[in-house]
Amino acid sequence: MVQKYTSMAYASADDLVFGKAKFPVKAGLGLEIGAGYTTPEINYAPRPQAGKSKEKLIKEYERITTDSMQRMVQIGAPSVVLETEHVEQMTNNPSWGGEVAHAQKTIMEEYHDEYGIKCALRHTPGDIREDRDFLKLRGDKYDLLMESFEQIAQNGADLLSIESMGGKEVFDYSILRNDTAGILFGIGVLGSMDMEMIWSDIADIAKKNNVVAAGDTDCAQANTAMFIAGGLLDKNLAHTIAIVARAISAGRSLCAYEAGATGPGKDCGYENTIIKSISGVPIAQEGKSSTCAHSDVMGNLVMQACDLWSNESVEYHGEFGGTSVQCWGESLAYDCSLMNVALKTGKEKGLRDLFTLSDKYRDPQGYVLAYENAYRVGQAIVKDGTDNYLRTKNAAVECCTILDEGIASGKLRLTRFETKALAKVQADLAALPDNSDQFMSDCLTKYKEEVAVFRPENYGL
Amino acid sequence: MVQKYTSMAYASADDLVFGKAKFPVKAGLGLEIGAGYTTPEINYAPRPQAGKSKEKLIKEYERITTDSMQRMVQIGAPSVVLETEHVEQMTNNPSWGGEVAHAQKTIMEEYHDEYGIKCALRHTPGDIREDRDFLKLRGDKYDLLMESFEQIAQNGADLLSIESMGGKEVFDYSILRNDTAGILFGIGVLGSMDMEMIWSDIADIAKKNNVVAAGDTDCAQANTAMFIAGGLLDKNLAHTIAIVARAISAGRSLCAYEAGATGPGKDCGYENTIIKSISGVPIAQEGKSSTCAHSDVMGNLVMQACDLWSNESVEYHGEFGGTSVQCWGESLAYDCSLMNVALKTGKEKGLRDLFTLSDKYRDPQGYVLAYENAYRVGQAIVKDGTDNYLRTKNAAVECCTILDEGIASGKLRLTRFETKALAKVQADLAALPDNSDQFMSDCLTKYKEEVAVFRPENYGL
């Protein structure tokens, strides 16, 4: 059963800081996450040719693992996490994922034994619950996905994650049409419902295998919005709308921890500061050292409260400085070293504020995610913590309020276009019903009609 | 004429900090380096195929320039420097280098005009003064090199640099044999002599063309030592010897500023903190965000006093997050943003100390380069500032003393191997003569015999 959050883990926003979580998590070989130090989390994608057979794939991951571990000891890094985001074959053939996890863990154990380096392995199966045209969240694909989690948990993965996709069919339609209700329905309601189901099961598998149910991210929706929004000069989506989607996603991704996950939340969840403020779980984040994978406008800010610090993903290939995992892993390790010095010398809050200020006024997204604003979004969520609709709507409303204040302060300078989009979202939100039954029935009617690929049975509706 | 430094630019080590130099340098389009903010310096290498013709090469650099500038405005970076390190064809055909500089500068001017972004272009011709078997520092190759500087200075390069090679034939022989006298002779004496000649001429060219003579680095020697020394587990060279070579190199690279250069010193000069302490010129540095180009054991520490922050070099190619110059450029820009926030909020010394402490005890190299130790090496140099031999010998001796103190403190923990190598260097240094004439004649005799490729006429000897 899920236990919804109705209060904040921290008494004040100022308690949020990198490297320390209210509820640290022990994992893998000697590692404790959120226990006073930060750890690099290295991410990678196999070279295209490596997907050709199971043997090639395993060999590729062995090389990636050895390279990464080797570089960490070469520069004296005390700890590291590796994350393997499955390519589709690895999830669709659960034994493949298991074999890769086993191969990687074997190498990590050797390094741990020889050097004492603390380490853990995260595996993130792909959310394969769809066929070509429709999401297929329940049924045989679901069982296959759970079998994949079983296999990796049995074979060496220490941290279990996924970037689940519930609600995305409605969201995809809505985000390109500035449809506020649809964004809220897709992420806040449908997404949350699917999260509660899937994470109850993943938490059970983790418990059974004595590993960690680590957490999810709203990559499929909030990050899609962030990517479509793009940089300062892109013109595909107002950044004010992207941040509303992000605020909503905090309520959605929180469901994992309500269903039994304990963190560390996944790197690409830019909603994680909000989640940490509510739940006290450790979180992974990515930003200025994940430019290999994507560009964003808050590269430093996201370090403010991270416990793992990730490069998101890089294709495995050679660079002058070594293989790509070695290069990016080393950059991450130095970032962590900086944070760890601050932690050891009691200067962590000062450094955190520098991180935050770097990007607080760069973009509306950073402004709302700045920890003291993120904390307020958290408060808005727990106020109606037991109702997925109300709490995500609260988050959206609070997000808009925070932006209004930022504009009023004169420090957050938005374009007219962004301001107009914000005003529209506020009006849309104000027009929404006050109770979730009404919202649900309105949306079911509307989106069954407008979104051809929307199947209510995916959500047991 | 060269004017040797005999005193320190700063009254105390604590005055050394990133983003501020005693003598800031104006360059390019609206940029001022060392004037209270740090700026990313993006470096790149063309794809291999691009070298096939002049047209291809120019097109490649145009693309690199556009990509870099575009990403900077997308994330809101206020300033940027681009550095083009010539591939050999560009220096050997001086007009090529000029045309590339022109093509790049044209694009940068467009961005400056449209967005107001402050920017400057550094060009670094290759030191082509050699034939297949021997260094050929003087003569027609020298003239060709100077013609290359002329061309780039006339056609858009704002900052002129080179990584010159004087002394390298003796150094290469000595470094693989733990030959302390040879290391000192190669870097400290021969290197300095060549520097004085070449930089007097580059400074003249810069003056004539109203651009900046920016500076040199002992890449050919001190960095070679650093690379051979490698990571913690490499076993090709004691890191204690590598740092002695580095200390010596400070006396050598300083010669550029004595001959008229004004900075910013080049990124790969890990000796630059020492040089800044003596001369007050702004410096470029590279470290935790140049892992694309090389690995080192002081990724954060080198940020302590940087004014430009560089990725050293990355081959131009695609990544998930854009082209490689965009990815690394963005990471650099966020690093700079962090430093700039600290500068604006008066927290720069606190942040600097965190950078330094990250790596001060990681390796003997970082220990000596930590700013308060670097300052002491600077003092040792200026004590006998007018004598290239004595001042570089002083630097080496002071370096060893600093290491001894570190060991005594219990915080710097060396391997027995490193300690033994250090003891040998100290003994070697103690046995060296007290005056440079003696040293010069000893070395000439010895290395003419031992190093087949050593040609005294390269140094006018």
Place this chain on the structure above:
Amino acid sequence: MLDLKKEDIDGILIRYNVSLEKEMTPDEAAEELYPKDELIYPIAKAIYEGEEDDVIDGLKAAIDAGKNPIALINDALMVGMGVVSQLYDEGIIFLPNVMMSADAMLDGIEYCKDQTDEVPEPKGTVVCHVAEGDVHDIGKNIVAALLRANGFDVVDLGRDCPVDEVIEAVEKEKPILVTGTALMTTTMYAFKEVNDKLLEKGIKVPFACGGGAVNQDFVSQYELGVYGEEAADAPKIAEFILASGDGIEKLREEFHKH
């Protein structure tokens, strides 16, 4: 928490989007571009505003006033959409406006066709798909929407699309352009297969490829490949083909920016 003084912010970051924003509001800019004809004007404006009902009302009025329904497609609907595309290209309006305008335009086209037996002269067909094994389809959706917005007929094969389906569709639809989107390094190799199978059949249609994982170097490796950086390039490529033919070399010269 620590804070920055307002005047210090610009030393750390510059909101280039704010400093560059055009003086004119989008509505003012659009107003300048609408055709003056008083029957056409309301249709074009309704397209810009994305109001389907107003589009239909405007069309009705124009037809009642004697305008030819099929001619209205080009003279009113496409003109209105042209205003939208131009403002989008200039960075004055954003994609959601384009999407909503395109929806309104498509409704308008349907309406016009219903009013007559004539068939409009097609501008050209484009076949769009996402590579086999890949579910990332937002980029492709944007591409398809912008192509439609520019008056092209789009055959959208959806995501995770088998190579053979692409070939079949090309044989059947005879498009002026095929587009492929892939966001994963493991799926983009399907483009090579598409290329090879098209060539096997002797079909030399330009094959514009884009999406997160795809880069210019990769696309240059197969004969028909033209790299597309952003969705807005797709209609530009299609227009270029109409204007200057489908030579791959010329297309690459024009669109390969890296």
Place this chain on the structure above:
Amino acid sequence: MLDLKKEDIDGILIRYNVSLEKEMTPDEAAEELYPKDELIYPIAKAIYEGEEDDVIDGLKAAIDAGKNPIALINDALMVGMGVVSQLYDEGIIFLPNVMMSADAMLDGIEYCKDQTDEVPEPKGTVVCHVAEGDVHDIGKNIVAALLRANGFDVVDLGRDCPVDEVIEAVEKEKPILVTGTALMTTTMYAFKEVNDKLLEKGIKVPFACGGGAVNQDFVSQYELGVYGEEAADAPKIAEFILASGDGIEKLREEFHKH
């Protein structure tokens, strides 16, 4: 400045080299490995210590005592060098020691050859070079030194070496292995040419390539290529060829780590 407490340092960095350092000193470790024969022992030890004069003295004594000069190369000089190589591989001693020992060993070999008309059985020749256009030669120098240290005859073509010179040398020297070093992306392409020209002449000698810019993917693209990660791999590759033949596939299986 701010400082770290001693006990806090390990939370930030771990000097794995210090924590892993072997209990034994290098001298003690070497002592355990020297051969016991009292004529051989001093030679091996002098090699380890890099003392040319002592090597010659030891050889003199052994020859005076009736040992065959040519046999001494394998039985004393190579054995001493074997101690050095083993300690280097185990991380107990460092490269400069190897270099100095190798110098001493080479002097010793010259001396032995001078004492007789016999010629020693060669272990095998390796041709080393740095790619055309590239002046970075330290890596190649280390490779050559370690090959010599392991008893191979090295023909060192130096740096910036034209492709044709490599081919000529291979035809002349019939090496068991060719090595190439390149540190720049713009120069490493010469390796492909070397490969192609060798194949043209029907010469299928393994071509081990390494150096900063070079990576395994690149080297795998041409038929004779074997990627070498670090200099110490060069003698391992040569030994592997002596033991298991020069099949490129087998070599790649053994030495391709990425």
